[in-house]
Amino acid sequence: MAIRDDNDPPAPLRVRIEPMTRKDLPEVMAIERASFADPWALVAFERELDNEFSRTPVARDEDGRVVGYTVYWVAGPEYHILNIAVREDARRRGVGRLLMNRIIADALRDKAEFIALEVRPSNLAARAMYRKYGFVTVGIRPHYYHDGEDAEVMILHLRP
Numbered sequence: 001m002a003i004r005d006d007n008d009p010p011a012p013l014r015v016r017i018e019p020m021t022r023k024d025l026p027e028v029m030a031i032e033r034a035s036f037a038d039p040w041a042l043v044a045f046e047r048e049l050d051n052e053f054s055r056t057p058v059a060r061d062e063d064g065r066v067v068g069y070t071v072y073w074v075a076g077p078e079y080h081i082l083n084i085a086v087r088e089d090a091r092r093r094g095v096g097r098l099l100m101n102r103i104i105a106d107a108l109r110d111k112a113e114f115i116a117l118e119v120r121p122s123n124l125a126a127r128a129m130y131r132k133y134g135f136v137t138v139g140i141r142p143h144y145y146h147d148g149e150d151a152e153v154m155i156l157h158l159r160p
C-alpha cells in the first residue's frame with residue numbers, strides 16, 4: 001500500500017472534460033470572479049455559448065462540480081485562447097494541463113497552424129504552464145488590461 005506523506009504534492013484530480021452548459025454558469029462565474037481582477041461578465045460567457053466559432057469545455061470532478069473551464073476561438077489557421085481558469089482549491093492538480101491538452105488536441109485535429117493567447121507578465125503560474133507547452137512570447141500589447149498592465153502575446157506553432 002502506498003503511504004502518503006504531508007509533503008507529497010497533491011494527487012492529480014480526476015476530472016472529465018465536457019461542454020459548458022448554461023446550468024454551469026453560476027459555478028463558472030464563481031471561479032471567474034475568484035480568479036481575475038477584471039473578471040468576465042456573465043453575458044460574455046452567454047455570448048460565447050452562442051458563438052459557433054467558440055469552444056467552451058469545462059472540467060468536472062467526480063461529483064459533477066465544475067473545477068475549471070476554458071474558452072477558445074477557432075479562427076481559420078488560428079486557435080485563440082480567451083480564457084482558462086481552475087478553481088483555487090483544485091489548482092496544481094493537473095486540471096489546467098487537461099484543459100490545455102484538450103485545446104491542443106482540438107487544434108491538431110482541425111489542422112490549425114498556431115494557438116495564440118494574451119497573458120499578464122505578472123501571471124507567473126499561467127506563463128509557466130504555457131511555456132511548458134512550448135508557447136513562446138512573440139510580442140507585447142501595451143496597456144492591454146483594464147488596470148494598464150501590458151499583455152504578452154504567446155504563440156504555440158503547431159507546424160514546422
Ligand SMILES: CC(C)(COP(=O)(O)OP(=O)(O)OC[C@H]1O[C@@H](n2cnc3c(N)ncnc32)[C@H](O)[C@@H]1OP(=O)(O)O)[C@@H](O)C(=O)NCCC(=O)NCCS
Pocket residue numbers: 035036083084085086087090091092093094095096097098118119120123124125126128129130132
Ligand atoms: C493557470 C492555471 C489555469 C493553471 O491551472 P492548474 O490546474 O493549477 O495547472 P496544472 O496543475 O495543470 O499545472 C500545469 C503546469 O502549469 C505550471 N504551473 C501551474 N501553476 C503554477 C504555479 N503556481 N507556479 C508555477 N508553475 C505553475 C506548472 O508547470 C504545472 O506543471 P507541473 O504541475 O507539472 O509543475 C491556474 O493557476 C489558474 O486558474 N489561475 C488563475 C486564472 C488565470 O490566471 N488564467 C490564465 C489567464 S492567461
